[in-house]
Amino acid sequence: MGEDLTKSSMKFFSDPQLCYADILPPSQVRARIQVAVLNFLKILTSPDPAISNLPLIDRKPSNRKVSEGILTDVSWIFLSHSVSSRSLMKSNAAKAFVRVWKVMEMCLQILEQNKKVTQRELFYKLLCDSPDYFSSQLQVNRTIQDVVALLRCSRHSLGIMASSRGIVAGRLYLQEPDQEVVDCAACGSSGYPISGDLNLLDKLAMETDARYIIVVEKHAIFQRLAEDRVFNQVPSILITASGYPDIATRFLLHRMSRSFPELPIFALVDWNPAGLAILCTYKFGSVGMGLEAYRYACNVKWLGLREADLRLIPEESFVPLKPRDLQIAKSLTSLELLQDNHRQELELMVQSGKRAEIEALYFHGYDYLGKYIAKKIVQADYI
Incomplete structure (x- = not known):
């Protein structure tokens, strides 16, 4: 059984380098955890125990690869099968080694109880049960990624829900199983909150008469x-994650792109490296999520702000780039998938040393954004 599961977890897509995380039912996830424990115990009880390393898919940028979709415009970041390790024998990695087993133990309990928890809930549970090993949310988040990299199954399969900041509004009708239909155009400025339960999002029935999907960087x-x-002026669906996109928002956007493949997806972000990074996360995925990125990638086009729009903004509205902006710009420069025109805009940001935010367009009045979006969408240079 262990050998079959190991082979199953090592499957690849048509690209033999692509390493991915399976979506599995609880019974199979429990089996993978049990096999991992049995293999560990087998090594531990051998005459010459060699338990120093725990092999994981390497999530470093150096292991990042690029997949170009066949018969589709969607490309994404993925991780190859290069392996890193957590070491029990090195003092700076021993606790990380133990954390993996602690999180797997907790996930096994969650699955056996048929529960779902958020990463935040898991953190507080681990903080109480194992305070010597978990003192921050970041440690839990990284360990979850380790477990995904070890077991090759999605975090949702482990019983971990995505905390969602996302909301959607506009010309979209949603219906959860056995619930009333929700008209997202009638939800007001608060929008319809996106659930962190990916199973529920996957079961949503969706209808629309929109012509566009508009991803908005900021909640405001x-x-x-x-x-x-x-969305009445420009027949559209609006969606936001209120900043850097969470998994649930990306998952719903991906679902909409599959359900309504004829609808182009546009992104409205600040003219700065962080805005472009947010767009690229929706478009390609992220290195940290490399084993699952393909489940969330969409062909998102950059609507604005663009270099051509800077003439619309008064000079007083520009803000100097911060050190963090330059760090993000450096990271984006190394991204193989970055389109030439996007790369040129990024270089211009760095050369100019300034950034512009969407709110600067309010110089033309608070109702100007709708006119701006309508004009940009009909232009030919929005890609």
Whole structure:
């Protein structure tokens, strides 16, 4: 059984380098955890125990690869099968080694109880049960990624829900199983909150008469557009994760892209490296999520702000780039998938040393954003 599961977990897509995380039912996840424990115990009881390393898929940028979709415009970041390790014998890695087993133990309990927990809930449980090993949310988040990399199954399969900041509004009808239909255009500026339960999101029935999907970087801009009912001026669905995109928002956007493949997806982000990084996360995925990125990638086009829009913004509205901006720009420069025109815009940001935020367009009035979006969408240079 162990050998079959190991082979199953090592499967690849048509690209033999691509390493991915399976979506599995609880019974199979429990079996993988049990096999991992049995293998560990087998090594531990051998005449010459060699338990110093725990092999994991390497999540470093150096192990990052690029997949170009066949018969689709969607490309994504993925991780190859290069392996890193957590060491029990090195003092700086021993606790990380133990954390993997602690999280697997907790996930096994969650699955046996048929429960779902958020990463935050898991952190507090581990903080109480194992305070010597878990003192921060970041440690839990990284360990979850380790467990995904070890077992080759998605975090959702482990019983871990995605905490969601996402909301959606506009010309979209949603229906959860056995529930009333929700008209997202009638949800006001607050929008419809996106559930962190990916199983529920996967079962949503969706209908739309929109012609576009607009991804909005900021919550406040989303609220302005929803309050102005821009989705009636430009027949569209609005969606935001209120900053850097969480898994649930990316999952729903991906689902919409599959359900409504004829709808182009546009992103409205700040003209700065962070805005472009947010767009790229929706478009390609992220290195940290390399084993699952393909489940969330969408062909998102950059609507604005763009270099051509800077003439619309008064000089007083520009803000100097911060050190963090330059770090993000450096990371984006190394991204193989970055389109040439996007790379040129990034270089211009760095050369100019300044950034512009969407709110600067309010110089033309609070109702200007709708006009701006309508004009940009009909232009030919929005890609």
